[in-house]
Amino acid sequence: MSFSFPTNATPNNVRSVALAILHQNGRFLMQLRDNIPTIIYPDRWGFFGGHLEPGETPEMGVKREVIEEINFTIENPIFFCRYDDDIALRYIFHAPLTVSIDELNLQEGADLGLVSPDDVKRGQCYSEKLGDVRPLGKIHQEILLNFINRS
Template structure:
């Protein structure tokens, strides 16, 4: 995995995505992805965000995706880093979550939750909606551990 600054240049077959680390009171908002085998990280906790549209900058993309997925207007996201692997070029942004989790409207995914640093370190989180523990996506956990170590 490599780490670099934001650009929109991508190798031909690897998708570019923009993802948001939304934080509140020392915890991180995460989405429990749907349990659909054909999606990346099914039934795992991950970040809100998604694929960039043609010609879209990562900052515009992360704002659009967060608005679509949880009806939250992300203002002034701060670039954290880029994480590349064979699955995606990931542009990671962070910003405070300035509303209560109850005000968010989940438009995509099975659940959402504020995940504690302890949950991140353990690699799993309880889903109130499903009444069970689900793992964090491997890359999402790695990125959050990096984020926690820097802030």
Template sequence: MKSQSIEVAIAILYRSGRFLMQLRNDIPGILYPGCWGFFGGHLEPGETPEVGMRRELLEEISYSPPQLAAFDCYNDAHVIRHIFHAPLTVELNQLVLQEGWDLGLLTPEDIKAGQAYSEVAGQVRPLGQPHQTILLDFLARKPYQ
């Protein structure tokens, strides 16, 4: 029996030339433990990517972007990633981190370097590989300017 790809919706949220990222928990059994990644997650059965994206943002950081635009869709053998982007219209201290170890606004330099410092972790942590690739594509295309 052929395994079906899972579908996820993830958000590129930006503010003042920086990108909001989640430092994933550093626990075994999750993808990219201890790495910076996007907010978002699995789509529920029958859920559209945009509805799933809005639900995930509310669940993970209590944020509802005024608008959400599709950026691209990245497929591999196991995951279909629906990518959205939106401006972050609130200050970081207005977000309520419900999932993950830390959050932060990463610079384009952090993204290109593939790592960023976390105050909570007290150390530099890597970006998850697909997250870095997607952000580098986003920076190259500049759909947010």
């Protein structure tokens, strides 16, 4: 199913982004963002996805971004909801992760991992690659808690 959501920036130049909740066996694939102070949510766990390109629908954008970031093709992303704030208009999709995380090719971020519902509730997750616990991005935690509660 395709959606034709408006992708123009709002008058405040808020960007439109499409993000993926990829789930497998009750856990959620997340990206540990790079620890670069100039990016949004540095050194935090967040969703795969990103900014929409001109003329791109959110569904097209989430598919493109996930391929670019981990070389995984989402066949049929299901629209979950939209979260708006002063930072972004977030189009959230969900889909099953149908391969082992060992088959993914991380192209962006410091690490990736499957996050449990308990990790989401605690707001933090262990990074195997860094050998340390890192927090979830606050908005990502909120979205996942809503997703868990609606499932």
